[in-house]
Amino acid sequence: MITIKVQREDFDIGVELAGLSAGNTQIGGVASFTGLVRDIAAPGSAGSRMTLEHYPGMTEKQLHAIATQATERWPLDACLIIHRYGELAPGDRIVLVATASAHREAALSACAFLIDWLKTKAPFWKLEDDGATQRWVEAKDSDDAAAAKWADTK
């Protein structure tokens, strides 16, 4: 019911979402969020790149803990997180979060919860290269705020 994949390889959203609801005709809705690499190329550079570092072992553990929280909080039939690591190019898929439920409100809310929470808890770090210089992406206060709002409300 909870599926966590941490992988270097790309994934096929259609196949993953079909797999999430396969064989369960009580599912009425599947919500998903896909994160993509944005292009941050400096003017005149050869183009931007991104490298995603992670903490093998802890990553899976944290993603599992986040998914478990979601299933305790909403009536989900299935929950999937796929997160890539390694070198990525602009437009590449980074992460897929998907939730399936009998109720669309549950699927939608749990999906938003998972991506907000993952952004502040899952041990991934982005190193951006704009074609001229490399820099570690800084954590955003807005991400902390987005995660914090789930602490109070359902």
Added chain:
Amino acid sequence: MITIKVQREDFDIGVELAGLSAGNTQIGGVASFTGLVRDIAAPGSAGSRMTLEHYPGMTEKQLHAIATQATERWPLDACLIIHRYGELAPGDRIVLVATASAHREAALSACAFLIDWLKTKAPFWKLEDDGATQRWVEAKDSDDAAAAKWADTK
């Protein structure tokens, strides 16, 4: 930027979502909601079916108006609604709503807005057959409430 499809045929979510962000590397996130036919078979029946009737012409017009509202309200790079009509079986995809934005909050909120709004405005009607009797699905007060909440808040 706004794509509306009203069709009898199934769709491939992976292909549709990839198409939504193709060629725009400013997109950071794609949110989607897929509605599926739930099985409501009566005990001992041959299985349930659903028929979706719609109002050709007005359907496209309403979906376009809803999508336009979403793009005015949130900074979306792209917005897609596919809605099927005709005979469907349990597990079949009915509807796909997808939004792409530089900002995940915009994509997630707009996606939830679109499906809530569509449920109360798009001229589709479900005829359910539980294998024993046919009945027209009744509109739910909870759908009106879900749509109404977008009138007040952003």
Added chain:
Amino acid sequence: MKLLYFAWIRAKIGMAEETVTLPPEVGDVGQLLDWLETRGANFAAALKERGVVKVAVNQEYVGKDHKLGTGDEVALFPPVTGG
């Protein structure tokens, strides 16, 4: 004027569409519904719950006091249940 019926309103009336000439006393949507109800038991049954009947004129939702023109496409249907 072209009239379209959908879902259980279509099923109860027993017809998906028709072209009618409005009597002179029918000027708005509410008056149209009043007149349609007098056209037979099938219409009366379909339009009995007046509160749930939705009306679109030229494919836009309208209220019961919306004024009608002779070239209008008028659709009557129950609350929508797609998605």
Added chain:
Amino acid sequence: MKLLYFAWIRAKIGMAEETVTLPPEVGDVGQLLDWLETRGANFAAALKERGVVKVAVNQEYVGKDHKLGTGDEVALFPPVTGG
């Protein structure tokens, strides 16, 4: 004890992991950070902004007063930026 470093903390220290024997005065996470800072300019630079350093012990987030055991896997890293 196994120490792991990630992202710019790893880059500033110049090493991804090491195995250390803690001096007797190091009993909790805060004391570990105090001690690591004394091990060279690279450590001092990496751990300067103490407020942003996140610590996981055996792959769970912990606070600065978390007690350490000799078999622990301790990871130091900046705020996460995945997703």
